[in-house]
Amino acid sequence: MSHLNAEIIAIGDEMISGARIDTNTAWLSRRLAELGVDVHYHSTVGDTLSHNTDAFRIAVRRADIVVATGGLGPTRDDLTREAIAEALGRPLQLDEASLKHIESMFSKRGRDMPERNRCQAMFPIGATPIVNPQGTAPGVEVAATRADGTESHIFALPGVPDEMKTMFDNSVAPAILSLNHGGRHIRHSVMKFFGIGESDMEERLGDMIDRARQPRVGITVSSATISLRISAMADSVDECEKMIASTRQEILERVGDLYFGDGEGFEQHDAVEAMLREQERRLVVIELGYAAPLGDWFAALGDSPVLAGGLSLVGSDDLLRFAGQGVTAQSVETSGADNRQSECFKVVRERFNADWILMVDGYPDLNAPMNGVMPAAPVTFTVCDPQGNVSSTDSRLGGHPSIVHPRIAKSALMFLRAQLKEFAA
Amino acid sequence: MSHLNAEIIAIGDEMISGARIDTNTAWLSRRLAELGVDVHYHSTVGDTLSHNTDAFRIAVRRADIVVATGGLGPTRDDLTREAIAEALGRPLQLDEASLKHIESMFSKRGRDMPERNRCQAMFPIGATPIVNPQGTAPGVEVAATRADGTESHIFALPGVPDEMKTMFDNSVAPAILSLNHGGRHIRHSVMKFFGIGESDMEERLGDMIDRARQPRVGITVSSATISLRISAMADSVDECEKMIASTRQEILERVGDLYFGDGEGFEQHDAVEAMLREQERRLVVIELGYAAPLGDWFAALGDSPVLAGGLSLVGSDDLLRFAGQGVTAQSVETSGADNRQSECFKVVRERFNADWILMVDGYPDLNAPMNGVMPAAPVTFTVCDPQGNVSSTDSRLGGHPSIVHPRIAKSALMFLRAQLKEFAA
Missing domain, CATH: 3.30.70.2860 (Alpha-Beta Plaits)
Structure with missing residues (x-):
């Protein structure tokens, strides 16, 4: 069989009005590419029958595979079943097995099925239901024969991302795989x-x-x-x-x-946590300046024995103050800056019961981009190891405002990973 | 003039492949609604001429206003000008004024215009350039007369969000407003x-x-x-x-x-900062559990004199330890839990040089949603005012995993705002 192409249709007033950003379509595009299918078009329509019918008619004409999301719920706004029936000229009829499945989903929750959910068991003639293990709305699979004798395959799925993804991976992907590469x-x-x-x-x-x-x-x-x-x-x-x-x-x-x-969800802070577990050492992060993402990222790893905490302060003077080292002309004279930093780190390690320290000094202000881009700003990463040895590196990082702070935090983690590796060696 | 409707076309391989999520289209949908225009369709195509031409042909047929983003750059992948010319049957011709503008954008940066940028000054016959104050690519405005004598108005803008938004607000919105509501x-x-x-x-x-x-x-x-x-x-x-x-x-x-x-970008932590400035008081936030978003949000406000810092720890035992209060059976016996918390808060206020404390105890683990939803988990918000008075409130919050932690942080801010207001009264 020759190379298949696809169109993805997203359905819902919340999308066409711009109230919600559609992420289903991008996810489906990547999955279809992995199946060797070229995605040529994305379309979005609201909950208006004529627009839905129009979208399906056009898609069936130009795409071998049509994947639609949304519009399968039980309310009058949910028009996908009707739109497919209309576009293909195949009236809806009741599927007894689907009706039983929907009734059983309700009885599991100790409820009777409301009458309006009955419409979710209606399918265009010739269509097959797609099992939805997580919700009441089954999907719709149906093939349309075009004027030239070729077929276009429609797969309609719910708009709820978790349900949609499970159904795509369980049912749609194997069906497309067998259309495109029979049995592989x-x-x-x-x-x-x-x-x-x-x-x-x-x-x-x-x-x-x-x-x-x-x-x-x-x-x-x-x-x-x-x-x-x-x-x-x-x-x-x-x-x-x-x-x-x-x-x-x-x-x-x-x-x-x-x-x-x-792994999709594996990040550098997961890698750091694994290295710390290996060493049975605890880490505290100090973040200065206009952000503190590392505190949040490490917290999300939960009650790991190797995470000692996070400290966010405006600047290095506040850190000295925090560690009980007043900033006076005298104190600067009597002990050098490096010395005072070591003293600081000692106090922080004690208070947090930590072995390692990672300090970012500091995250820049994002309020002054030039032509939408932050000019590169100086930032210093400092790591203090369990023996109190301090290493640091200077860097200049900029870019689109939305990316600057995470890029700095991730660069700091890269520096820390190198120190952790060296220490273990 | 009757009610106008619109279609939005997003152009680019990075969108059709799912590598990038398109946010331009949702933004445009909201703007168009504000102008009284009903958006009926969104379409997305990659950098393939026939798909682009097809999308413009369909859009002109069914929409009074067509707003397209992307494909206006100087490379061979940038096909929007050609696609419009092809769809409307109007060949491209050079616009001298646009060419001068593009040359001047380069000379401002001390460079000669590369020959390939010349194509950005080519427009379908009858089109008007849309000024792009931030970049080299001018937009394209052109009206197509349909078979029934009515017109469809195309506005093609660059895909870079900042440039697109400026051009829409400066040039496209007024043009649509005068089409739809002449001179209002x-x-x-x-x-x-x-x-x-x-x-x-x-x-x-x-x-x-x-x-x-x-x-x-x-x-x-x-x-x-x-x-x-x-x-x-x-x-x-x-x-x-x-x-x-x-x-x-x-x-x-x-x-x-x-x-x-x-204001679009105004958040509750901005409101808190303003209240603290009014009172000339400093705040420290303590976050326990599986997240620490408040530390990051407040840090982003920068070197405000009222932000004393953020502290992220796994649990309340770590907080006691941090404050130098060992967790022993004896310590619990000799002083009550409330007493020990007050002692803790005293130490924290001293170390951070803070007047107010907001503590969230604690953010739940997000790793165990049921059917994609986090069951409501107990969380306690505690506020310590400048006189050392402690108030707290218990809450149960759940929902979609992506929303649980920000909702908890924002509920904590709502509680803090109430305390700040009461204290000032």
């Missing part, structure tokens, strides 16, 4: 990197990110952290795994210096 | 609220959020903070201001108890 398997692996920009990463990876490569390697960037998602398609799961292993090796040869771990 | 003015005002959900807010506002109301009142919600954007359209600016003032009054009568300030 697909497996994924995600590697995480930090330390360069996206275009430098692309350059170093070279032909590895070619869309036609097998396994396919997709890049996504989130707040300066780069994810490489490897998608292998083969006749057996074993073969997929082998392909992934050799691609991982190749990636590590090219950009292994920037690699810090595996 | 429009003015806006944004009010911020916290403390109830969106649907309760809608219920309390009643007919005020009717789409046909003048001035129009639009609701948006971001991490549990509600914004009401009032848009008044009238024959003079004065009249707009009068309409806004009376609508503000009406809103305050209905939901004034939840109001905390004005």
Whole structure:
């Protein structure tokens, strides 16, 4: 079968009015690409029947695969079933099995099914329900035959992201895989990197990110952290795994210096936590200036025995004051700046019962971007190890305001990881 | 002129591939609604000429106003000008004035214009350039006459959000306003609220959020903070201001108890900072548990004299330890828990040179949602005022994982605001 293309339709007044940002469509685009499907169009319509019907008519004409999200609820605003019926000229009819499933979802919660939920068991003639293990609304799968005899396959899913994603991975992906590559398997692996920009990463990876490569390697960037998602398609799961292993090796040869771990949600602070556990040492972070993201990130790791806490202060004078070292001309004379910092760190380690300290001095003010970009500002990362040895590095970081603070925090973590590694060696 | 409708087209491989989430379209949807224009369709296409041409053809047929973003750069991937020319059957020609503008943008930076930027001065016959004060790419405005004699107006803007927004507000909005309401003015005002959900807010506002109301009142919600954007359209600016003032009054009568300030970017921590400045008092925040967002939010306000710092710790035992109060059976016996907390707060106020303390105990673990929703978890907010008086309140908060921690932090700020207000009275 030749290469398939797709259109994604998002349905809902909250999207067309701009009240909610649609993230389902981007997620579906990435998943479809992994299945070897080219996404050509995204469309969004509100809860208006004629606009929905129009969108489905156009999509069926120009796309082999149509994935729609939203409009499957039980209210009068939910028009996806009707719109598909109208666009394909196939009236709705009741599916008994789906009705039973919906009734059982309600009885599990000790309730009778309201009459209006009955409409969720209505399907265009020839359609198949898509099982929704997490909610009442089943999805709709239906194939339309076009004038030239080819088919367009519609998959309509709920708009709730968790339900949509589960149903796509469980039911839609296998169906598309068998349409596109009859009976083959697909497996994924995600590697995480930090330390360069996206275009430098692309350059170093070279032909590895070619869309036609097998396994396919997709890049996504989130707040300066780069994810490489490897998608292998083969006749057996074993073969997929082998392909992934050799691609991982190749990636590590090219950009292994920037690699810090595996998995979509794995971040540098997770890597730091794992290293600290290994060493059985506790960390406190000190953040000065106009942000304190590390305190928040480490807190999110929870009651780990290696997280001693976070301290956020405006500037280094406040830190001296905090540590009981008044800032007087005399004190500066009698002991050097380095000495006073060591004293400070000693106090902080005691109070937080910590071994390691990471200090960021400091996050810049984001209120004065020039043409939408923050000029690079000086920042110093300082690490104090369990023996009281202090290392620090100066850096200049800027960029789009939304990215500057996380980039600084992540650069600090990269510096800390290097010190943790060296200390363990 | 009758009610106009619109379609928004987003252009770019990074969007169609799902690598980037498009936020321009939602912003444009809200702006167009304020201008009294109904948005019916959003479309997204990659950097493929035939898909672009197809999207413009369909849009011109079904929408009175077409706003496109992206594809106006100088590279071969930038196809918007060509796609419009193709869709309307109007060849591109050079616009000398635009060429001069682009050359001058380069000479300001001390550079010659590269030859490839010349294409940015090419426009379909009959089109008008839209001035781009922040970048080299001018926008394209062109009207297409449809088979039935009516017109569709295309406005093509760059994809860079800052440039796009400036150009929309400076040039496109006035053009649409004169198409839709010949020569009228429009003015806006944004009010911020916290403390109830969106649907309760809608219920309390009643007919005020009717789409046909003048001035129009639009609701948006971001991490549990509600914004009401009032848009008044009238024959003079004065009249707009009068309409806004009376609508503000009406809103305050209905939901004034939840109001905390004005302006798109104004948040509760800004309101707290202003109250502290008024009182000339300094605040420290203590955050326990699985997050520490307040430390980060307050840090972002910068070197304000009223911000004393933030402290993030795992649990209340760590706080006792931090304050030098060992957790022994004896210590609990000899002094009550309240007493020990007061002692703790005294130490914290001294070390941070602070007057007020806000403590959140504690942010819940987000790793165990049930069906995508966090069950409500108990959380205690404690405020210590400059005289050492301690008030606290218990609450149970849950919801979608992405919203739970900010909602807790914001509820804590609401409690603090009440204490600050009472103390000042």
